[in-house]
Amino acid sequence: MFDSNSVSYVMNTYSRFPLELASGEGSWVVASDGASYLDYTSGISVCNLGHRPQAVAEALESQLAKIWHTSNLFHIPKQEELAELLAKTAGMDRVFFANSGAEANEAALKLVKKYWNDLAEYNRTSVLTFEDSFHGRTGTTMAATAQPKIHNGFEPLTPGFVYQPFNSVESFDILNNAPLQAVMLELIQGEGGVRPADSGWVKNLVTKAQSLGIPVIVDEVQTGMGRTGTPFLFEQYGIKPDIVTVAKGLGSGLPVGAMIAKDTFAASFAQGSHGSTFGGNPLVMSAALASAETLFSTDILTNVQKVSEKIFAKLNEFQHTHSVIEDVRGAGLMIGIELTQPVKPLLADLRERNVLALPAGEKVVRVLPPLNTDLEEADFFLEKFVQSLQNLHETEDVQ
Template identity: 40%
Template sequence: MTFEEIKALDEQYVMHSYGRFQVAIDHGKGATVWAVDGKEYIDFSAGIGVCSLGYGDPGWVEAVSTQAAKLGHISNLFYTEPYAKVAQKLCVRTGMSNVMFGNSGAEANEAMIKLARKYSFDRYGKGRGTVITLHNSFHGRTITTLAATGQDKFHNYFFPFTEGFRYADANDLDSVEAVAGHDVCAVMMELVQGEGGVLPLDLEFVQKVAELCAKRDWLLLVDEVQSGMGRTGSLFAFQQYHIQPDVVSFAKGIAGGLPFGGIMANEKCREVFSPGTHGTTFGGNPVAAAAACHVLDRMDDAFLAQVKEKGAYLRQAIEAMELPCLGKTRGLGMMVGIDVVGEQTNSQLAAKLIESGLLILTAGPGLRLLPPLTITQEEMDKGLSIMKAALL
């Protein structure tokens, strides 16, 4: 089909809930994709951080196809090998105790909130279910995760929102304590605020919040939907902050392109969910779990070290260009934010870059880079050349 034919079908039959760029992607290899008209694009977006191993990775394709031929799905009323194996790999690599699988980041964060409230209810009874989150955060698009999100622009249209959330300023412990009360059960935060602009939290602040949670028996909930699975140069960002959360959510890059997510809990939260208290039909799907096993096996110490090196290379190269519309960079690993300066908006710059052959994302008022973690030096340099030519 041509681009115009695909677009016409989309316009007629798909809800208009996405502001699409004028490109229809057909296939990809590595960190390069091709549109239906044959035009080549370097991908600095990875499906918003999902395609961690890029496109067409041979080991990933083999893991998915082998499992699909063996068992595509079975309910969680039965055991499966991929489910058990990926749970073991996650716990061994992180020091967490156990996991529960779902399908997306929003669903994982919903589960994390439910676990925190049930933990508190089991120990203290009713009236202690408030979760403190941070201004400028983003935790998902369900009613509850929108309520947890600390950005006013998301708090519209879908009233009434779920109650039980208060917002504190990032990197300000006094602000956290100011909104606290007897009804608090948890603090929930992204260690790198992704949609808010790729803003890493201060190390001291995160560690002080962890201490406060331990002192008051609040659960420390860490949203690693975007920052997890090698994106920041460690398997999870919390490992660089030298903390051990009570619960961690994950999704996006874990299955390399398939819908997969979940939460990991520590030992004191091991028994919070009992049979019937939470569940999801597709959570731990065998095909997605097999893909996740392969992704985790690839992310050894050498792989993660390369993620840090590639992220540093991209940031240094972008700042060295001294482009008039771009400012400083920030981030961890290959989760990179770029300040936008001048009269053009980040959306205008993103459209110009995509038209020139570079897929890129926006976040807050800036630009965001989430390339496949396997991107090659050649692909990085080609993408940087496109950026320079398009924005100079």
């Protein structure tokens, strides 16, 4: 059981909620003290099918009875099946499997570097990313992440990145003035405050970059795998990126990431140019294949749209009646609620009401329900959220 006074031998790199989650099923988790919580964090967009989804559990149990790990020196049939599903769904050609979103992004950045070096264009030394982005915490992906708070204490950063304002036409100038390796962006900045990219800005950016032969990498680590109501968010923007990365929801809690690329670029990864000991091993592929097949199904995507409509409609109503709500934004079941004040007290109050949600920066509540959550659970969240808002007002009045 969680004890805040106990000595921990784990490095102190996380600010943790005062809970120990002992079990979970569907949208609900049970803490070590027996209290139940509606989990609208989904493990930060990882448990997209809720906790312990049956199809994934069955796939894992079947594989556990056979073989867990072989390394990539051997053919792994479920890799082939999942790669085909991801590539065809994304409208691309090849897939590289890694262990995380950061590794998938690292692979994408290596791929574009290799592509230009194969063409002997060594003058292309920079990748364009955007302010308030988040692409990972490895040395390279941390440098790709344009947030000073992520960089602090880790200088000198890996060179090779230039930053521009998100949703700003200023970013177009650098396309003409710098020989870039790639443009890399999120279509909704998750860690940056659940900030969607403007559709017109994205289309112009992608069109301009690709017309100059600059590949576009879309980081869908958090937005992909059905989270926004389509398999990939780029579909809703009407663009065709050259490389897409996914992770989080791909494995339903097992560590997996994938980089999906068009053949034009994928051809630069020849034998020996990149690798991963654990990436795509049989056990993880079993979970990921079962997850992807379910997440891309019509039933799940329809449910995302149905529940999303209800939650956004009610949150927009709350915004009109509660001045503490500055903005409501996002897509599908990736929801950001910006407040006029820090969200920490509200998140604590929600936990007291048996609901778990996340921060995205100091003033944004991030809500990430499982994609198969139902309308009754959504109602429970909305009821508790408005109660927490009201309690916030009452606390302010007392103070």
